[in-house]
Amino acid sequence: MIWFLYLPFVLFLIGVYGIFFSRKNIIIVIMSIELLLLACNINFLLYSLLWWDLVGQIFTLIILTVAASESAIGLAILVVFYRLQGYIAVDSIQNIKG
């Protein structure tokens, strides 16, 4: 069963890669963040199975809700940003400072 842990690890690496090396579209960044959270969730579930502990599954539910709201907020900001600026490419965003 230990071998199943490679799955969340690989997913997490893909998510990290997606965040830091995506150049074009910011939606990819949001998706990657989701991927990170999902990797964490799978990790929790696996350990909950491994140790016969329900806390991991409950925590997974909580993370799911948080992830949903986070992506919703991220997308909403994205929509507003697109309306104002007209682009959402990561490289082009040069002016987010106070």
Next chain:
Amino acid sequence: MYLLVLYFPISSVLLLWLFGRFFGRIGSSIIAITNCFFALMVSLFCFYEVCLMQSVCYLTCFDWFKVSILNFSWGFLYDSLTCVMLIVVTAISCLVHLYSYDYMNGDPFLVRFMSYLSLFTAFMLFLVTAKNFAQLFLGWEGVGISSYLLISFWFTRQKAVKSALKAVIVNRVGDLGLLIGISLCFFFFKSLDFNFISFMASLYTVDDFVFFGFSISSLFLINLFLFIGVVGKSAQVGLHTWLPDAMEGPTPVSALIHAATMVTAGVFLLLRCSTLFELSTDFLKVVVVVGGLTSFFAAVVGAFQHDLKKIIAYSTCSQLGYMVFACGLSNFQGAIFHLSNHAFFKALLFLSAGAVIHAVSDEQDIRKMGGLVKLLPLSYICFLIGSLALTGFPFLTGFYSKDFILEGACSLYTVEGFFVFFIGSTAAFFTAFYSMRLLTLVFFGKFNGYKGSLVGVHESPVYMTFVLSILAFLSIFIGFMCKDMFVGMGSSFWGVSLGFGVINWNYFELELIPVVYKMIPLVFSFVGLFLGYVAVSYFKGFFIYVLSVKKYVNFSVFIVKSVIFLYTFFNKKFCFDEFYNKYIVLNFLEFGFSFMFRVIDRGFVEIFGPLGSVRILTNVGSTVLYLQNGKLSFYFSTMFYGLVLIYVFITIL
């Protein structure tokens, strides 16, 4: 019952401070006066029980604070010394309260004045009833600060405020000495209680305090610093300059604080620590010399002053010198006897001077007075009684104590004994001279001032007259009444409250010294009185306007010039003020401004303190600001490298 004597003045202060507005002028005065009167009654009870019934009372109330072995508790010690001081303080204070109701009647701030007087009384009672040094120091500082408040009572007068500041600052020197002395007492004895220190002191007579290889007797060191405190508070020569200037305050204040009670706090400290001083015979010589010089110096200066109140202030200074050198000669009984007598006749002198000043519309310069005996006969009588008591006219109050002190000095047959005997007798001559000069210039002859100041001339109102007559009565009789009780061979009055050395126990010999020596002070005083009258009457012009000396005689220019120079020198008080201002005050001011203020305060503290930290934060902030450049990819990469760094850190650790 014993604590009531403290309770009454404190309650008076609190009532007047908090609700004086509602009581009004008369109500506040009644409260202050009755509280003081009750305190007087209670202290009479204390006198009866402690002094006459010989039962010393020692109260310990509750802890003040404890730090390791330093343990202060509020405690009160009522022995004979304390009770005599209680009587003196409360009696004079009560009379002065009553007097100032009339004297300050035209003043809009009578309530404040009364509350300050009560505050002073409360602190003075704290001082004299203290059981340990900490409480004594509380009272010591308290009377200092109430003295400040009362000198600057008319705070719109610049001179009054300056004098008050001067009094505080000069006293600060003495207070620092006292504080060091107290700390040394704690360092050596590990306690601050008077009776503990008195018992333990004899163990330290051979103890030496080694400081960087210098070895000094520990008792000598303690006494030295305690004596600096005494010099400051009792206006001995060196730190006396505040006392004449303190006369800027209202006259009742001068009578209560700067003549009768507060300035005797120093002598009280000497008496309270008499055991300590007695065990260090070397230091007693210093006390003798300082006291003797003060008595002589102040008497000489007093003979050449022009301000009515300053003359009496110098006379106070001189009499304090008598008390201090009596302490130095181990004649502690004589010192406390002179203290209590002096309080009464000096209060009388000041209060009658106040009556005179009041009458001639606040004129204080004696050159502008004269002939007032016809206008103010009652003030003249009181002034005469006070002056004669001061000069030691036979069978008045001052005679008993002053002669006792001088005979005690003579009968020791030591160098310092004879030194102060002659210097004290000379001071007695000058005392008589300036007293008579004062009387002659103020009361005899023709009036010499402006006509306008005679318009409102009047004898004092009823309470002032009442107070003056009581004090006149006391000034005549209290020395005679107390002599056999207070001093002499057969008196067991003081119990253990005054320490004494058996070597200096000369109460028997002083009655048996040759008649010539006994007559010397008396003859000097009479000659002084005679000269004072004759010289001032016949050379009145010289004493009023010194440059007119040229008119009287046809001496050479050199003699005329030197006479004028000497007169000016004495009139300028031996140039003590000028010396201090030029060589000490200015240097301190320069040091304070150019080093302490500009280098330390505005330099070091400011740069390493608030200003420096503000500058550093601004610099760091403006550097950090460049990190926020608004590029999303930059943020992402920073996060990434940060994560990597954290990971590396965690794995290394």
